[in-house]
Amino acid sequence: MQKTERHFFAPGRVNLIGDHTDYNGGLVFPAALNMGTYLTVKQHDDADSCRFISENDPAEFLIRKEELSQKRNSWVDYPLGVIKEFTDRGFPVSGLQFHYRGDLPIGAALSSSASIEMVTAVALNALNGSPFTMLELVQMAQHAENDFVGMNCGIMDQFASGFGKKNCAIALDCNTLEYEHVPLEMQGLKFVIANTNKKRGLVDSAYNQRRSECQQALEILQQHTSVENLCQLTVSQFDELSEYLTGDVLKRARHAVCENGHVREAITALKRGDMSSFGQLMNASHASLRDDYEVTCPELDFLAEQAQQFPGVLGNRMTGAGFGGCTVTLIAENQVDVFVENVGGAYEQQFNICADFYVAEIGEGTREMKNAEFRM
């Protein structure tokens, strides 16, 4: 068993474009952040239990090994879900202490939960002699969230956390799981994340509902065309079929198809250095998430509106699941300070909440860390 401490890190992610496409078999374009979750694992004094500590949450857990598969409705469900994935595959876990610390804002759509899952998965894999590939670990972390936590998420967040690469975004086809690291040649621009700091309630149930509306749309369309997922349709194919859909189901499906087109065009634009088109596609993406997918909120829309008309801004959109959380803005580096001051000020005046701003630093994916580089 593990005598000495070992240290691991898993990043959060910012999704640059392509939200609510992953579970529709579409494209996404996230990048791993330098912020994330740190984990130290060491042997615990009782071989028949595990201890879980988080510096971000006062709730500590000492759990007997036969009770590790019971949900606690707390942050510890993320590691417990991953432990269950390992146990189910013949790698039971006991006698360990897990000590977490995160520097991501929690529940702010930057994948704090996926980073806890991924750091746990990569740590358990290392402690067991690495029986699983990174893709398998990503899939196990996603299953943990789907089956144990009960959030029916797609694969994007865990994938971005696992496969992040410094100064690159990840063009991922969520249908085939083919991916490419695309260098972010920033040309004097920055991605700035703005956290609404709005408390998000009932995100999981609203998210699961959107997902089931897309499934309903797919089942109806499958009576008229042979597709396995919504994102296999082009916008013009969808337009021809849209008469079979109505109401919210029509709007949700239209978002998925159009957003997939936005991602495809945005990746092409970025590769030819056309940041202005990339920014316009970000704006179009936000409008679709607001009007068709209806996952924005007044706070996100206010930040988007302020940003999109701000000098030096090429584009802005909400990022992640929505209902609160963050926007991401593509902006000239020399405008960042005045942007933060002015948009932050206007936001505070409007909502009486302070937004937080972060200039995105794009880093590497989940990994073990040497003692010296580990910041605990």
Ligand code: GLA
């Ligand atoms: C959450 C989910 C992802 C993805 C996004 C929306 O972050 O975990 O799988 O669906 O929402 O794009």
